[in-house]
Amino acid sequence: MTWAQVRAEIATQLQELVDDQAKVERLMPEGRFELQDLRFVADYNRDNAEEIFTHLHYLRSARPGAINYALVDPLYGRPVSLCSVSPLEWRRVGRHIASRFEIAMDTVWDISRVYSFDVAPANAISYLLARVRSDIRRRRPDLQLLTTAVDPNLGFTGASYLAANWNRWMTIRPRPYLYYRGRYVSPRQLRTEFATTNVAELRSMHGGDFGLSRTQLLDSMIFCCRLKGETEVVPAGLQHRLHR
Structure with a gap:
């Protein structure tokens, strides 16, 4: 690829980003708010969540049938941080959790999407995760565990999950x-x-x-959070590295 082609590709991607933001402009929060001023919303509007995840999340898609949660601004109810939760579908992860931790896969749900706008205050995601845990524990007492995958190749560290008392239980070999x-x-x-x-x-x-x-590429990290009681720490040396 020539430099001219590279520049053209970058220009195209930047224009696509501008276009994507324009498509959800009516949902984008304006101004900054303190964390304590944001309102927690369970069962956040599915259509709005799907628009945001489809146009702004790096995966460019929403998980079908997910339950959506959000922290919204107190003036217009626009989401500042949001996430979706759905039954765990990653069977390799589910089998490992079942065999090592004796937690049945059908009692495990997954934080499948997370997105925060730039105006989100510090600790917004960890606060949202804590509220999500409490809500799911109340509405689904049969569930035992929440999981999520964190990709360090995209700059994610899992700090928000650690701050919400999640722990890393395993890693997954990368694939291109x-x-x-x-x-x-x-x-x-x-x-x-x-x-x-x-x-x-x-x-x-x-x-x-x-x-x-x-x-x-670096391994993806699987963070877990028990819905009842504390989530045990698995030392790095004892964490299994799973194949894709």
């Missing part, structure tokens, strides 16, 4: 990122749209619009 026409796509999105995640197969059927990252 998948790209379609220069934009990241998740395996779920590829399966939904093209019925496969095999890049060679996709290229043979649809041309050269598909690519893989080539840089060496």
Whole structure:
């Protein structure tokens, strides 16, 4: 790729970002608020949450059928920080939790999406996670555990989860990122749209619009939080490294 092509691609991506923000402008909070002034909303509007996750979250998609939570501003009810929760679908993670921690997979739910706007106050996500835990524990006493995946390759550290008393229980070997026409796509999105995640197969059927990252990646981290009682610490040396 020439420098001219690189510049053109960057310009295209910047314009797409501007366009995406414009599509959810009516939902974007204005001004800054103190954490104690934000209002916690359970069952936050699904359509609004899906718009935000689809246009602003790095995965560019919402998890179908998820329950959405938000901290909203006190003036207009616009979300400042929000997340979605849904049953755990990652079977490899679920099997490991069941075998090592004796927690059945059907009692585990996943924080599948998290997004905070730039105006969010410090500790907004950890506060939101604590409120989510309390609400799920109340409405679903049969559930035992919450999980989430944190990707350090995107700059995420899991600090908000640690601040909300979650702990890292395992890591997952990385696999190359998948790209379609220069934009990241998740395996779920590829399966939904093209019925496969095999890049060679996709290229043979649809041309050269598909690519893989080539840089060496770090493991994803799986953080967990028990819904009842304290979440035990698993020392780094005892954490299993799972294959994809």
